[in-house]
Amino acid sequence: MHQTKKGNPWYFGMKTHIGADRDSRQVPTAVVTAAYVADITKAPELRHGQEQQVHADAGCTGVEKRAEIAALERKTEWQIARKRGQIKSLAEGKEKETLKAVENAKAVVRAFVEHPFHIVKNLFPHRQVRCRGLAKNGHQLCTRFGLAKMVIGGRTATT
Numbered sequence: 001m002h003q004t005k006k007g008n009p010w011y012f013g014m015k016t017h018i019g020a021d022r023d024s025r026q027v028p029t030a031v032v033t034a035a036y037v038a039d040i041t042k043a044p045e046l047r048h049g050q051e052q053q054v055h056a057d058a059g060c061t062g063v064e065k066r067a068e069i070a071a072l073e074r075k076t077e078w079q080i081a082r083k084r085g086q087i088k089s090l091a092e093g094k095e096k097e098t099l100k101a102v103e104n105a106k107a108v109v110r111a112f113v114e115h116p117f118h119i120v121k122n123l124f125p126h127r128q129v130r131c132r133g134l135a136k137n138g139h140q141l142c143t144r145f146g147l148a149k150m151v152i153g154g155r156t157a158t159t
Helices: 039-046 084-088 094-123 134-158
Strands: 002-005 010-019 029-034 053-056 077-080
Touching (some): 010 039, 010 094, 010 134, 029 039, 029 134, 039 053, 053 094, 084 094, 094 134
Parallel strands (some): 053 077
Antiparallel strands (some): 010 029
């Protein structure tokens, strides 16, 4: 695990990148990396290849131009959130309101990804790492995401 700086404070630890299905809210892929690894570098590993649309936050801006994504024969529609500064810099008016509505629609879909994190952090308490090293903590997180998958599956089966 390594440290990284976000804004002014320093953070030490790890990051979990997950790929979640929009409809079933399941987590088929999870990748654990050091804290300094950018989200865009792990985007190809999170795909399973059958997606028609991929929704991601602003950390993945420009992912469709990367060589490993452009080389795929199956094309995917990328719905990437805009950076807040791009929206703030626009003049007030109809164009800005339309763009805000589009970004809100993207955010609603991306919010489904936060549900497995809620389950992992609150139902199976994972507030901070317990072991030294990325491998052990990665195994614990993958186990917790597997349990979260069972919880989400159980919720959808009863409704």
